[in-house]
Amino acid sequence: MAGEPSSTAVAARIAVRAGVSTPGHRALPEEVPVALSFGGTTQAVMMATPADLHDFGVGFALSEAIIRSPSDIVSLEIIEVDQGFDVQMQLADHIQSAFAARRRKMAGPVGCGLCGIESIEEALRALPDREDVTIEFSAEDVREAVRSLSMHQKLRAETGAVHAAGFYQPGEGIACVREDVGRHNALDKLIGAMAGSGLRAAEGAIIITSRVSVDMVQKAVIAGAGLLIAVSAPTALAVRTAEAAGLTLVGIARGADFEIFTRTSRITQGVASDVA
Incomplete structure (x- = not known):
C-alpha cells in the first residue's frame, strides 16, 4: 500500500488587489x-x-x-x-x-x-424509504450544523478550492468531515468514514457545501440519512426524489437563513407552524 501524498501544493502567483500587485505563493488542492x-x-x-x-x-x-x-x-x-x-x-x-x-x-x-x-432506469434507481427515520432538528441545529462544518474545513481554509461533506448530531456537534475537489467524492469519503466509525446516518444530518443534484440525494438516502442540509439550492428532480424517499431536504442554508423543501416535520422548533 502506497502512502498518500500531500493534499496540497504551493504555487507562485501575483495577487492583484485594489490595483496593487504583490508576488507571493498560494496553497492549492491537489487533483x-x-x-x-x-x-x-x-x-x-x-x-x-x-x-x-x-x-x-x-x-x-x-x-x-x-x-x-x-x-x-x-x-x-x-x-x-x-x-x-x-x-x-x-x-x-x-x-x-x-x-x-x-x-x-x-x-x-x-x-x-x-x-x-x-440506462435511464439506472440513473433514476429505486431508493430505500427513509420515512421512519425519527431524527428531529431545531432551526438552530440547522444553523449550527452549517457553522460547525465551516469551522472544520481545514483544506478549504488552506486552499479555498474544495467541497466538504460532514455529519452533525444535535447536542454532539460535528462527528466527521471529509473534503475533496469533487462534491460527490467528498460525500463518498464521508459515507466511508462513517461506516468505518460506526456512525449511523439516521442519528444526525449530512451537510454538504454544494448544490443538491439528484445523485447527492441518492447517496444520502442509501447511506441511511433522514436529513440532508446543503448551502446551495437543489434541483427540481432532487426535491422530487427526496420527497419520494422520505428525506428531509434543507437547502440554501447560509447564515441564519435556510429553506426546507421536503418533509418539514423533522424541523420541530423555530419554524412557523403553518409550514411545519
Missing part, C-alpha cells in the same frame, strides 16, 4: 486520477483529492450499492500508479458475482456524478 477497482476490474476513474482514499473506496462502494456493508469488502489496497492511485477492492464471492452482472463503466471529471450510466 489526481483515482481508479476504483473491484475484483481486478476498474469501475470508475474520478479526479479527486488524494486523501482519505480508503474512505473513498468504501463510501463509493456503499453509495453505488455495490456492497451493503464494509464487511462485503474482503481486502482493500491503495496502489500508487502513474500520476495517480488505484483503490483495489476484492469483494466477497457472492457480492462479486452480483456486481459482475450489473457492472458499468464510469469516467469523468470532478463535477460528474452519473457519468457512463447506460
Whole structure:
C-alpha cells in the first residue's frame, strides 16, 4: 500500500488587489486520477483529492450499492500508479458475482456524478424509504450544523478550492468531515468514514457545501440519512426524489437563513407552524 501524498501544493502567483500587485505563493488542492477497482476490474476513474482514499473506496462502494456493508469488502489496497492511485477492492464471492452482472463503466471529471450510466432506469434507481427515520432538528441545529462544518474545513481554509461533506448530531456537534475537489467524492469519503466509525446516518444530518443534484440525494438516502442540509439550492428532480424517499431536504442554508423543501416535520422548533 502506497502512502498518500500531500493534499496540497504551493504555487507562485501575483495577487492583484485594489490595483496593487504583490508576488507571493498560494496553497492549492491537489487533483489526481483515482481508479476504483473491484475484483481486478476498474469501475470508475474520478479526479479527486488524494486523501482519505480508503474512505473513498468504501463510501463509493456503499453509495453505488455495490456492497451493503464494509464487511462485503474482503481486502482493500491503495496502489500508487502513474500520476495517480488505484483503490483495489476484492469483494466477497457472492457480492462479486452480483456486481459482475450489473457492472458499468464510469469516467469523468470532478463535477460528474452519473457519468457512463447506460440506462435511464439506472440513473433514476429505486431508493430505500427513509420515512421512519425519527431524527428531529431545531432551526438552530440547522444553523449550527452549517457553522460547525465551516469551522472544520481545514483544506478549504488552506486552499479555498474544495467541497466538504460532514455529519452533525444535535447536542454532539460535528462527528466527521471529509473534503475533496469533487462534491460527490467528498460525500463518498464521508459515507466511508462513517461506516468505518460506526456512525449511523439516521442519528444526525449530512451537510454538504454544494448544490443538491439528484445523485447527492441518492447517496444520502442509501447511506441511511433522514436529513440532508446543503448551502446551495437543489434541483427540481432532487426535491422530487427526496420527497419520494422520505428525506428531509434543507437547502440554501447560509447564515441564519435556510429553506426546507421536503418533509418539514423533522424541523420541530423555530419554524412557523403553518409550514411545519
